[in-house]
Amino acid sequence: MDKQPDLNAPLQQFLDHLAQHRRLSQHTVTSYQRDCQQLSRWCQQQKITHWQRLKPVELRQFVSGLHRQGLSARTIHRLLSAVRSFYRYLIQISLVDHNPAQSVQAPKTEKRLPKTFDVDQVSALLDLTPDTTFVACRDRAIMELFYSSGLRLAELAALDLQDVDFAEQQLWVHEGKGGKDRILPMGSKAIAALKNWLDKREQQRLITSTALFITQQGRRLGVRSIQQRLAYWGKKHGLSQHVHPHRLRHAFASHMLESSGDLRAVQELLGHADISTTQIYTHVDFNHLAKVYDSAHPRAKKRDRS
Structure with missing residues (x-):
């Protein structure tokens, strides 16, 4: 439990950055928070106590688990996009030196056309x-x-x-x-x-x-x-x-x-x-x-x- 802040503190810093510096809407920030916290909880279960220690192979395991649970490819794609953004920020502030999400692909999404009126x-x-x-x-x-x-x-x-x-x-x-x-x-x-x-x-x-x-x-x-x-x-x-x-x-x-x-x-x-x-x-x-x-x-x- 003492290691938990190593995951949570940088995540909160990232969310503050999105809201205050990038001026994203509260809805968008909440979406980033939900996705990254889901990964954070999984890392804690796997005894990964620092973002630097997460490897691409482990992230693929996380994504595969979500897919098996029935999460849609679209949802997983959005989550991975949030994680990539999070790691870009961590690299920017020199907390990590790699982005494990860079090489991880979401399952292929079936393109759904938006319903519209003629x-x-x-x-x-x-x-x-x-x-x-x-x-x-x-x-x-x-x-x-x-x-x-x-x-x-x-x-x-x-x-x-x-x-x-x-x-x-x-x-x-x-x-x-x-x-x-x-x-x-x-x-x-x-x-x-x-x-x-x-x-x-x-x-x-x-x-x-x-x-x-x-x-x-x-x-x-x-x-x-x-x-x-x-x-x-x-x-x-x-x-x-x-x-x-x-x-x-x-x-x-x-x-x-x-x-x-x-x-x-x-x-x-x-x-x-x-x-x-x-x-x-x-x-x-x-x-x-x-x-x-x-x-x-x-x-x-x-x-x-x-």
């Missing part, structure tokens, strides 16, 4: 939502903005009035995932919905709050409330799929890629640090691909049948 489903959701009442007008603007700009839930909830620039038809996202700012374009439908919302809000004399989206009491609308409102409209309009913010972000990414094919541009709009994250949105209906192939490839064009 254009007609999104249009039905947005066009059928009225903009007459205070709440409906606000909800319509929220959904239009999700689909127009591909925002994350936390990013939309954090928007302030000053972040919207109608003249330039753009909005500012401050400290998105990874603490990065970015500027996003807004479509004409989203701009119109936002202007309607701000007019409705002014009619209610709710002009003191700096938040862009507020409750009828003038408080900033929270992430849970936004989720509930989108689910409400999805059920009301009879959509077969559950409507939640990330699904509208998926729709934004998928439809942009299908129309433009510009992976780098969509990566920037989504705020992805790694382009491989954006690549999961490159799925296109096979029938569409077949039509493009038939019409474009010089040796694949279908001949007229006589």
Whole structure:
């Protein structure tokens, strides 16, 4: 038990570094903490009392054990990524001289495509939502903005009035995932919905709050409330799929890629640090691909049948 701090103290130092210096969100820091603590507990069971003593072969045993317990390849991949980051930090502060996770691979993951809406489903959701009442007008603007700009839930909830620039038809996202700012374009439908919302809000004399989206009491609308409102409209309009913010972000990414094919541009709009994250949105209906192939490839064009 006296050796336990040799594992726990550096881990806590790493978590503090993530929160204070890299300014990662609390959710992300908690995820790193959960994964690294799982390894720490296993090391203690194996009588490994210092991070320097963990070898790649032992880490592979740990990963194999997780796989046998039924953990998904995706979860193990995430855990190994956290461990690699942890060891990079330990090397940086000269506590260890190697990274045992560098050569350890997670089991192959089955690529799951994110469920998304097609254009007609999104249009039905947005066009059928009225903009007459205070709440409906606000909800319509929220959904239009999700689909127009591909925002994350936390990013939309954090928007302030000053972040919207109608003249330039753009909005500012401050400290998105990874603490990065970015500027996003807004479509004409989203701009119109936002202007309607701000007019409705002014009619209610709710002009003191700096938040862009507020409750009828003038408080900033929270992430849970936004989720509930989108689910409400999805059920009301009879959509077969559950409507939640990330699904509208998926729709934004998928439809942009299908129309433009510009992976780098969509990566920037989504705020992805790694382009491989954006690549999961490159799925296109096979029938569409077949039509493009038939019409474009010089040796694949279908001949007229006589």
